[in-house]
Amino acid sequence: MSYFVNSSPQHGKGVFASRPIAAGEVILAFSGPLLQRIQISQDDYHLQIGEDLYIGASGAADDYVNHSCDPNAGFNGGLQLVARRAIASGEEITWDYSTAIDEDDFPGFPCSCGTFHCRGMVRSFRHLSAEDQIRLKPWLLPYLVKKYFPESNQIAGSTNARSDT
Numbered sequence: 001m002s003y004f005v006n007s008s009p010q011h012g013k014g015v016f017a018s019r020p021i022a023a024g025e026v027i028l029a030f031s032g033p034l035l036q037r038i039q040i041s042q043d044d045y046h047l048q049i050g051e052d053l054y055i056g057a058s059g060a061a062d063d064y065v066n067h068s069c070d071p072n073a074g075f076n077g078g079l080q081l082v083a084r085r086a087i088a089s090g091e092e093i094t095w096d097y098s099t100a101i102d103e104d105d106f107p108g109f110p111c112s113c114g115t116f117h118c119r120g121m122v123r124s125f126r127h128l129s130a131e132d133q134i135r136l137k138p139w140l141l142p143y144l145v146k147k148y149f150p151e152s153n154q155i156a157g158s159t160n161a162r163s164d165t
Contacts, residue, residue: 002027003093005064010112013064014092021087028065030079032058037103048100049079050143067122068094070115074139075099084139097122098132099139102147 002021008014021027030047032055040046045057057063065073065081071094076082081095094113101124108123125133125144137149145152 003061005061008064008066008092010066010068010092010094010114014094015061015065017087017089017091017093019089021083021093023083023085025083026076027073027081027083027087027093028062030055030058030062030081031060032056032062048102049141051102051147053143055079066092066094066113067097067111068113068115069096069111069119070113070117071095075141077142079141096136096139098125098128099136099144100125100141102126102144 002017002019002025003015004018005013006016015028032045032047035046035054035056037052037054040054040056045063046054048054062081072083072085072087072091073081073093073095074084075095081093087093101122103124104126106124106127108121108127111118111120111122119128119132125136125140125148128136133148137145137152140148
């Protein structure tokens with residue numbers, strides 16, 4: 001296992017690298033019960049994976065991976081989290097929550113990632129700037145690629161599609 005759960009200076013608990021993780025390496029897979037929106041509470045852990053489809057809490061490390069506007073990990077075209085760049089041992093593993101959320105009425109919440117590229121708020125993908133949407137495209141969950149980039153013939157997260165600049 002390449003990670004462990006520990007206290008996070010960003011938010012409660014977080015997931016940290018237990019050893020160096022190479023760029024492109026699979027870190028973990030998200031799992032949990034499949035739920036519809038009516039079954040979820042904003043207070044419970046959940047991951048949106050479709051228009052009205054969510055994964056609920058698994059009770060495992062995937063429940064504790066925190067957000068960053070400049071994350072070191074992202075989705076690889078499915079529910080696996082991969083390293084976007086090399087991650088040092090002891091470094092907190094983060095992903096951008098806006099690469100999964102697409103609820104029109106999602107109020108968002110203040111971001112505390114503290115990175116240079118911090119957007120200040122975690123929002124639904126649909127409410128991000130066009131520039132941010134394009135930048136995040138390679139790391140989106142498949143349902144968002146189909147919805148917002150239907151002309152795309154590239155698989156989200158494929159090595160040829162990535163551009164972190």
